[in-house]
Amino acid sequence: MNSINRATIIVLDSVGIGALPDAKEFESEGAATLPHLAKEVGGLDLPNLEKLGLGNIVEVEGLSKVDKPKGAIGKMAEQSNGKDTTTGHWELAGLVSQNPFPTYPNGFPDEIMDKFHEAIGKGSLGNKPASGTVIIEELGEEHFETGKPIVYTSADSVFQIAAHEEIIPVEELYKMCRKARKMLTGEHAVARVIARPFVGELGDFTRTARRKDFSLKPPKKTMLDHLKDAGQEVMAVGKIKNIFSGQGITSDLHTDNNMDGVDKTIDYLKEDNSGLIFTNLVDFDQKYGHRRDPEGYAKALKNFDDRLPEIIEQLEADDLLIITADHGCDPTYKGTDHTREYVPLLVYGANVQAGVDLGIRESFSDLAATITSIFKVEETGYGTSFKQEIFE
Structure with a gap:
């Protein structure tokens, strides 16, 4: 296996793919963001995500299963006690939260x-x-x-x-x-x-x-801290810096919307750098999930899919690209809340074994375990690495 010089994680904020077994406890029973919005709009046209294997992970109207996905595929369950942005991202970065953050359904005292x-x-x-x-x-x-x-x-x-x-x-x-x-x-x-x-x-x-x-500061070190401590660059795009209250970030770029987030990610990819690029594309959640707008959500997904080849084009032979999500926000579901769902796991790179099925990962923190293993830095103590499964 050739070494990886740079990893890019793109979080499609709220693009869940189906309710977790404990979804009822989080008032999310039966939610399925991607499948439901696809059905609502009469099918999705996402050829580039389809080639990576998105349709192989979950049945989505308009997406086909491909014989051999271009990347490794799987889905991840949330282990933390929550269904929000902060909890999801912290777990992706290797910090499982047992205690839920306080909420105020009747306003603040x-x-x-x-x-x-x-x-x-x-x-x-x-x-x-x-x-x-x-x-x-x-x-x-x-x-x-x-x-x-x-x-x-x-x-x-x-x-x-x-x-x-x-x-x-x-x-x-x-x-x-x-x-x-x-x-x-x-x-x-x-x-x-x-x-x-x-x-x-x-x-x-x-x-x-x-x-x-x-944001609250993470109570423990995440993979971002461990990468930074080891001298790696940690480049944040969008609200990543805010989610981690700046901890473990070496540079950041603010974004105005999803397409600006793609632009800024490509800007980082064009630079001579190494380490981690960590991007959040918030429009799916903020503009379309919470506002219960399946049509807008579908268009935003199409816009991202159209630009995915531009991202892939910038990848070097020693780059790794991971596309995932942090929770669900089913625009066809009741209310306007997030939904507790599995998230997709798409892993692509010149060194990645195409078509490998990573199965159902028990925690989002498997992603952090994989990244820390690849870069040979201190682990967070959570998650199981899939490094050996994706590389020959």
Whole structure:
């Protein structure tokens, strides 16, 4: 086996492929993001993912099983106690979380909001679970009149603060988020505090790309830390840096949307570098999963598939490409929450044995175990490597 100089992991945020055995405990029984959205739109046209073997992993309308996938294929189960972005990514990086992050289906308690109001020197609006686009329309006029930020949450462990950029400048909004992050500890240690700036007129608001996540720091070292400690580059694309609160990251590129994420990934691939490129493509989840938009989701998948050859074209002989997901967000399912699902595992590279079936992996952390093994760095203590299975 020739050595691997660089690995690229692309997380198709929320592209789950079917409910996990314990999905009922997470109110996700019967969910299946990719198969269900495909059925809803009358089939998907994803020839490049099909060639890699996506249709061999799960039955999806419009995708065929190929005789010999170009890459190794499998699917992974989540071992952590959760179905959110942070939990999923941490497990992909080798950290299994036993305790779920706190959620607030009835809004945040007075003890939290009183501290927050004291910290920012004013009150707030909202304080309830809501869709971000809906709540800014609902409370936008009052926000303009009072200058108070809009606080809301979701089924995820998030404390979100929305503000019009002309009412509360972005840097001031970020300061509010930092204050909230500092106080949300212990039993109220939410996974993420999120700044949600928006612009526009009443009735025609648009959320901007200046969103910023203030995440909890991982409680233990992940594969990112071990790679960085060993002198490897860890290049983050999209919200990866935020998810890991900057830990283990050596450089990062912000993205505005999925296609910008593909551009930035290709930019890194064109450089003379080594180590790990770790990309999150968030639109699938943020724009289409939560908003229950199967048609938009399908188009976003097609857009990524169309550009997959560009990514593959940049791979050197000693490169490795892994495409996976972090949870589900079935746009045909009830509610607007994430869904607890298996995620796809597609592994491609000049040295990868085409058509190898990696089966059902017991944990997302098998990915981290594989990466740390390939780069001969310290392991995280979770997961089973599939390194020997993918290389001859």
